[in-house]
Structures are given as structure tokens and as C-alpha cells.
Amino acid sequence: MTNNSAPFLTLAKNAGFSDGDPGWLKAARANGSERYTDLGLPHVKLEEWKYTNLQPLGEIAYRAVCAKDGDVAIDAIPGLGDASSGGVRLVLVNGCYRADLSDTSGLPEGVRLEPLDETLRDAPDWLEQHLGRVADASTTDRALVALNAAALNTGYVLHVAEGVVVEAPIEIVSMGGYVADAVASFPRNLVVMDEGAQANVVLTHAGSAVGEYLNNSVTEISVAQNATLRLTVLQEDAMEAANLSTTFVSVARDSVFESFTLSMGGRMTRNDTHVTLDGTGAECRLDGAYLMRGRQHCDNTTRVEHRVPNTRSDEMFKGVLDDEARAVFQGKILVERDAQQSDGQMLNKTMLLSDQAEIDTKPELEIYADDVKCSHGAASGQIDETALFYLRSRGIPEAQARNLLVQSFMGQVVERIADGNLRDMIIGKIIHWLPAACYRQEEWRAE
Amino acid sequence: MLEIKNLHVTVDGTEILKGIDLTLGSGEVHAIMGPNGSGKSTLSYAIAGRDGYDVTEGEILYKGKNIIAMSPEDRAAEGIFLAFQYPVEIPGVANTTFLKEAVNAVRRYRGEDELDAMQFIRVLREKVKELGISDDLLKRAVNVGFSGGEKKRNEVLQMAVLEPTLAVLDETDSGLDIDALKIVADGVNRLRGPDRTMLVITHYQRLLDYITPDTVHVLAHGKIQRTGGKDLALELEKNGYAEFADAAA
Structure with missing residues (x-):
């Protein structure tokens, strides 16, 4: 070389x-x-x-x-x-x-x-x-x-x-x-x-x-x-x-x-x-959020190996891409032969705010045990036009309605943060990232 | 209040409404009945201003003003309300937040002061009590996990809070059993008044047993085929829409 x-x-x-x-x-x-x-x-x-x-x-x-x-x-x-x-x-x-x-x-x-x-x-x-x-x-x-x-x-x-x-x-x-x-x-x-x-x-x-x-x-x-x-x-x-x-x-x-x-x-x-x-009874949760614009590139690659029985993993990555930003998700869950009764979950969802934004997602399961509970899912899409119309038909201006729908989308992963202070801080950062932020933080919460 | 003249609407390049004429006076309740695919929902979306429902000809005059170039949010702020056939679920956004943002957006448009949290809650409690809606519905995320009846009640609640002058109810009866239908109709009836015009869109006559219209129109093939009193609905119930099947031919 x-x-x-x-x-x-x-x-x-x-x-x-x-x-x-x-x-x-x-x-x-x-x-x-x-x-x-x-x-x-x-x-x-x-x-x-x-x-x-x-x-x-x-x-x-x-x-x-x-x-x-x-x-x-x-x-x-x-x-x-x-x-x-x-x-x-x-x-x-x-x-x-x-x-x-x-x-x-x-x-x-x-x-x-x-x-x-x-x-x-x-x-x-x-x-x-x-x-x-x-x-x-x-x-x-x-x-x-x-x-x-x-x-x-x-x-x-x-x-x-x-x-x-x-x-x-x-x-x-x-x-x-x-x-x-x-x-x-x-x-x-x-x-x-x-x-x-x-x-x-x-x-x-x-x-x-x-x-x-x-x-x-x-x-x-x-x-x-x-x-x-x-x-x-x-x-x-x-x-x-x-x-x-x-x-x-x-x-x-x-x-x-x-x-x-x-x-x-x-x-x-x-x-x-x-x-x-x-070790048996070991648990991991891998969550992530990505917010990219301009020509930013963000790649989340994860590999979780279940090596022994009764182990759990739960993974959720969600992101929003604007402009020409690009994101990658490569997630692999590997369950070894002895790792019976393991539970591995993985989800990746991306919201694309621009036609030029791109997500490449590759969730994978590799399972050698026969008694396990594993699943993966991946999806990407634009802002739901029906939801956007619904909000606008109630008088909420389009820019605010779009922001609200992005917040709604990201809420699913952010709500998994156990610590309330950290969760609020991250919500604040997401709101700040949004174009023309209009919503006050305390108003974004289902409870 | 609402005057629709020779309205032609195209969706995805297909003409769905082919010259609708309708006039609704202040405080009147009109029903639009028609078979599936006749253009009922298209009419409601065209009035509310949904993207993709292109008016190619004619006008929609609301309070004497042609609104076809207005955004949905401006129409809402001007007092037009559409109760959805399928209300949309918005996870992670509390119903109360949604309602407050809607009310304050409308108030901003009208140059009125926004309501603070306390003022808004006071208004909301009053409406909720009036309509017999549980507080639980307010705390949950918008329509998420709501039953069919709860979703429609939530539409009625939104209407009560936004106090529109023109309310379009799109298939409000769909997906409801008779008990839920009665509750929703009761809510709608409470909101009837001399300053509120309603356009009730339905396939079935049964809704009109509970919300009695002043006038009934039959829509088929993108045009109003007949107009009559509330008895017209009963006639349709008996004979179905068969007589309009070939109306366009």
C-alpha cells in the first residue's frame, strides 16, 4: 500500500x-x-x-x-x-x-x-x-x-x-x-x-x-x-x-x-x-436523532451482538433532512446460536423536507438462534400533506404547521429520553433548528 | 353567506366538479347528498382550500368575497371550518396545544390579542362542559388512539372553539354507531345559530334525522341534480340514487 x-x-x-x-x-x-x-x-x-x-x-x-x-x-x-x-x-x-x-x-x-x-x-x-x-x-x-x-x-x-x-x-x-x-x-x-x-x-x-x-x-x-x-x-x-x-x-x-x-x-x-x-439479562438501548441541512452528511452505523441468552436491545433512530443533506443508517442485530430468548428491536425513520435530501437505510438481522423476538423497520417520507392541510384548515399558518409536524415526528424518539431536563434541552435544540421556529417549548408535549 | 357559482374543480387532471351552483344564507343548514364518487368531498376541500383541488372555472364567494386564491389558514381565520371525514392523528402534539395554537393563529390574523394559557383553558373548559367531552381527550395527542366517535367529537370541539361562521361537515356520520351519531349531532345542533351557516355532506339520510336541514341538494356526476326541502332526503332514502345514475349521460 x-x-x-x-x-x-x-x-x-x-x-x-x-x-x-x-x-x-x-x-x-x-x-x-x-x-x-x-x-x-x-x-x-x-x-x-x-x-x-x-x-x-x-x-x-x-x-x-x-x-x-x-x-x-x-x-x-x-x-x-x-x-x-x-x-x-x-x-x-x-x-x-x-x-x-x-x-x-x-x-x-x-x-x-x-x-x-x-x-x-x-x-x-x-x-x-x-x-x-x-x-x-x-x-x-x-x-x-x-x-x-x-x-x-x-x-x-x-x-x-x-x-x-x-x-x-x-x-x-x-x-x-x-x-x-x-x-x-x-x-x-x-x-x-x-x-x-x-x-x-x-x-x-x-x-x-x-x-x-x-x-x-x-x-x-x-x-x-x-x-x-x-x-x-x-x-x-x-x-x-x-x-x-x-x-x-x-x-x-x-x-x-x-x-x-x-x-x-x-x-x-x-x-x-x-x-x-x-451477559444474560444485559440490555441496551441505542437511540438517536439527526437534523441535517445544507450539504451535511450523517452516518449512524450500529452493530449489536446478542452473545448469550436473555439479552435485549432496542434501537430507534429518527431524523429530518433538508436541502441537500444526506444521512445513512446501517443497523445490524446479530443473535448468536446460544443467545436464545433474546429480544432485538430496531427502527429507522427519516423525514425529508427537500427533494434533494437523501437517506440510505440498511437495517439487517442476522440470527442463528431459533427462539428469539427480533424485528426491524425503516421508512422515509415527506411531510404528510393531509396532516398539513388539517392543521392549516384550523388557521395554523403553513410554516408553523410544518414545524409542528416535524416536532410530532421527532417526538417519538425524544420521548424515550428518561431524564426530563435532558429531554427538554434536546427538544429545545430541535425547535431551534427548525426553520422559522414558532412554537414555544412548553407547548410541545403530549402530557 | 356562501355563494358558489359555476364551480369547476379538477383533481390530478380529472374534472370532478362540473359547474356547481349553490347559495346558502346566514344561519341556514343545507345538506348535500350524493352517491360515492359524486364529488362531495371534493366540494368540501375546494371550499376549505386544499392544495391539489384546482378551481378551473367559477367562484366561491364567502361574505361576498371570492376566496379561491386564499390559503386554507386564511380561510379558517375568515371563519370557514371543515369537519373532516377522517380526522388526522398527530402524535406528540397535545390536543390542548393544537387547539390553543389554532385559536391564537386565528386571533393574530384578526388583529386580536392572543390568549394566554390561563385564558385559553377557561374558554376550553366552558366548551368542553357544554359538549360533554371528557378532559382526558384534551390531554391526549391529537386524535391518537381516539375511537371513531371521539375523533368526530373532537372535530365538533374544534368547531366550538374556533366559532366559525361557515361550517362544512364532511361525512360526519361515517364510522359512527347510532349512539355516537346522536352525541355528535347533538353537539352540532348546539352550535347552530343565526350567525352560523352549515353545509352537511352525507351519503346517508340517517344523519339528517338528527341534524335537520333547511334545504337538501343532490350531487351526482359533479353537478347539483336536484334541490328540495328536508323531505327530499326521505325520498332518497326510499329510492336510492338510482334515478341519478344516468343523469350526466
Whole structure:
């Protein structure tokens, strides 16, 4: 393979590593580098990349972020803002930890939330034991994971110890850009929920509109027995950003993983989520909403593996596309031979507000067990003309009527967010996104 | 109040209404009866201004003004109301929200102050009580999970809240058993008044046992074939629409 088929490698190998890094970490980078050289940047001839073309990104002259790219002026921190009162916040700017913008003082005993290099300094053995467990750089067939490993240097670590329940949301804010030239960062994040632990994590991706930035992140999540992790992702990147997020989740016996991913920003978004239900009674819920306009592209690719009996998964992605925006949904539920009495549900629905908008949807079931309850569905369409006429015939002007119908459409997935504050915030963001928003938030609720 | 002159309406390139003439005075209740496919629903949509129902000839004069170029929302704000044959379900939007937005949109159009939540609830409670509708219907999403009877009652409630001067009731009896029909008809009758003109569109005579019209028209083949008093409905009930089958030929 030539270097042309594997762009970013040179810059990934130049991500400012420290000579003092342990051997296992250096080996992981070398393995990643080797795998990425073999695999190359994904192209549309690969089945899982058929609808999302990353090749144009390879033409952009990114450089690797360095420490000074993290040290830029930030006027406002996106994310929960005041709603996070009582919670804690970790802020990364271009992959670099910003102590001045972070506040982790409110964390209870038994919770570690810090940048990766701190864990490397304070708990190297623990880190070695957990990092790369579900995203092994030497064997991965995912080029973006290999690339991320080649640059392994930044990211965050969240560890909630056995039995610790964190009530307030734990907020992680990842900001990119703010510099004039195109920058690329490759954060590797680790979330470890020990037995019986519980936490709500809110992850915000945002950035400045100054320059292009690429964020190729890999997040490894493990949820041990009887633990619960709820993850809300607010992707509000700047319009020229590329956000390529790969998330691996391992869910153990009687534990729960729930996520809701709101994608609104960025020019190119790929949310690749791979969940394995590894213990009986394990449950996962993967929900998402995407709102795209202009020439934005958003790809939600999910893979849920039911590996043992009595596991449940429930997945719903809904989105609205305007202008020439394009979205992709590729969802796969795999039920292994032994995973009897598993329940896997998947639904993808898209509303197209323009004739030029496009959705490519590919829900798939691959079932080897014979006693399971699985289903999938996908649909796309325009605003229902009869419903529109119904609202207008009651005096509601057309623009408001259209907005109301978009809200009605998105309500089905948004109502699945258990936390009332988060739900209201996301409703607010959807309303704000709508053209000529006319409806007050408190009036959009069935109850 | 409503004067329709030589109305021709085309849907998807096919002419459905071929020259309708109708005159409804203030406070009058007229019934339009006709077989399936005669153009009854097309007439109601043309009056309410639905997209795709193109008036190719003639006029619809409402309060002396030709409304054919007006948007549906402006017609509603001017006091025209269409009770749907198949009310539309709108998940995730509470019935109360929908009603309030409709009332306030109409008030804005008329240059009146919008009602705040408290004022609106007061108005709504009064109407709900008058029509004997349960509060539960208000809290639920618009028409979602409503029975056929509840959907039609919800149409009557919307009419009561919007207080139109012209109400067009499209097949209000369809899908209702006799008890539900009586309740809905009772609601409609409560809304009759000297300032409210009604056009009741129906296939069957039975609705007219409960909503007594001043005038009955028979619509077939896109034209009014006959006009008479309420006895005309009884005659149709006995003889059916057979005599109009070849009327166009």
C-alpha cells in the first residue's frame, strides 16, 4: 500500500508522544500504524462504507494537534451550561485537557474522571489492563480504530468504582477548531463501570467555525454486572468539522447501557457504535436523532451482538433532512446460536423536507438462534400533506404547521429520553433548528 | 353567506366538479347528498382550500368575497371550518396545544390579542362542559388512539372553539354507531345559530334525522341534480340514487 491510500498516518505518528511512555503503549501505536497502513482509509467499495465517502477528507491538509492548540481562548462552554448544576465537567480542547474550564471537584469517592495522560501517570497498570481490551489495534479490521491507535496519546478516562452511584450528570465537552489551519485529533477514551456502578454521562462535541477540524475518536466502554450507564451525546460540531466516532460497548450480566445521540453539526459525521451483550439479562438501548441541512452528511452505523441468552436491545433512530443533506443508517442485530430468548428491536425513520435530501437505510438481522423476538423497520417520507392541510384548515399558518409536524415526528424518539431536563434541552435544540421556529417549548408535549 | 357559482374543480387532471351552483344564507343548514364518487368531498376541500383541488372555472364567494386564491389558514381565520371525514392523528402534539395554537393563529390574523394559557383553558373548559367531552381527550395527542366517535367529537370541539361562521361537515356520520351519531349531532345542533351557516355532506339520510336541514341538494356526476326541502332526503332514502345514475349521460 502506498501512503496515498493511508492519509493521516504521518501526522498520527507525529502526535507529540513522550519518550517516557510505557512499552505496551508504544507497541499499541506501532500495531495501529501497521494495521492502518494495511487497511488504508475506508473507501466506498467496502460494504460498510458504501454510502459514506471519507476520501475527500484525505485531500485536506490536516496537521496533528499540539499542546498549544488546546490553549486557545474559549468564550463559552457548550453543553449543559446551567443545567449541569451539581454535576462535574471535563473539557478537552483539540484533544488537550483544559483544567481551567473543567471542574471535577464534585465527584464522589470512587470516581475517576481525568485526561488519559493523568491516568497513565497515576494508574498505568490499571490503564494497561483496560485500554485496548475491546479495540485491539493489532487485530482490528477497522481502519479508523487502527489510525486512532497509531496516534494514541489523548482522551479522557472515566472510571466508576464498584457500587458507586453518581446522581448528577457527568459532563464531558470535546471542542475542536479555534485555530486557522486544519487540525486533526485522535482521542482515545475509556469508560469503565465496575459492578453495580451507575452514572449518566453527557458528551458534547462542539467547535469553532474558524477552521476545519477532524476528530477521529475511539471510545471503549465496559459496563460490569448490575451496572448502568446512560450516555447522551450532543454533536454540535462546527459546519466544517468531520466527526468520526467509534464506540465499543461491552455489557455484562444484568447491566444496562442506554445512549441517545443527537447529531446536528459537522460537515461529515460517522457514529459507529458496536455493542456486545455479553451477559444474560444485559440490555441496551441505542437511540438517536439527526437534523441535517445544507450539504451535511450523517452516518449512524450500529452493530449489536446478542452473545448469550436473555439479552435485549432496542434501537430507534429518527431524523429530518433538508436541502441537500444526506444521512445513512446501517443497523445490524446479530443473535448468536446460544443467545436464545433474546429480544432485538430496531427502527429507522427519516423525514425529508427537500427533494434533494437523501437517506440510505440498511437495517439487517442476522440470527442463528431459533427462539428469539427480533424485528426491524425503516421508512422515509415527506411531510404528510393531509396532516398539513388539517392543521392549516384550523388557521395554523403553513410554516408553523410544518414545524409542528416535524416536532410530532421527532417526538417519538425524544420521548424515550428518561431524564426530563435532558429531554427538554434536546427538544429545545430541535425547535431551534427548525426553520422559522414558532412554537414555544412548553407547548410541545403530549402530557 | 356562501355563494358558489359555476364551480369547476379538477383533481390530478380529472374534472370532478362540473359547474356547481349553490347559495346558502346566514344561519341556514343545507345538506348535500350524493352517491360515492359524486364529488362531495371534493366540494368540501375546494371550499376549505386544499392544495391539489384546482378551481378551473367559477367562484366561491364567502361574505361576498371570492376566496379561491386564499390559503386554507386564511380561510379558517375568515371563519370557514371543515369537519373532516377522517380526522388526522398527530402524535406528540397535545390536543390542548393544537387547539390553543389554532385559536391564537386565528386571533393574530384578526388583529386580536392572543390568549394566554390561563385564558385559553377557561374558554376550553366552558366548551368542553357544554359538549360533554371528557378532559382526558384534551390531554391526549391529537386524535391518537381516539375511537371513531371521539375523533368526530373532537372535530365538533374544534368547531366550538374556533366559532366559525361557515361550517362544512364532511361525512360526519361515517364510522359512527347510532349512539355516537346522536352525541355528535347533538353537539352540532348546539352550535347552530343565526350567525352560523352549515353545509352537511352525507351519503346517508340517517344523519339528517338528527341534524335537520333547511334545504337538501343532490350531487351526482359533479353537478347539483336536484334541490328540495328536508323531505327530499326521505325520498332518497326510499329510492336510492338510482334515478341519478344516468343523469350526466
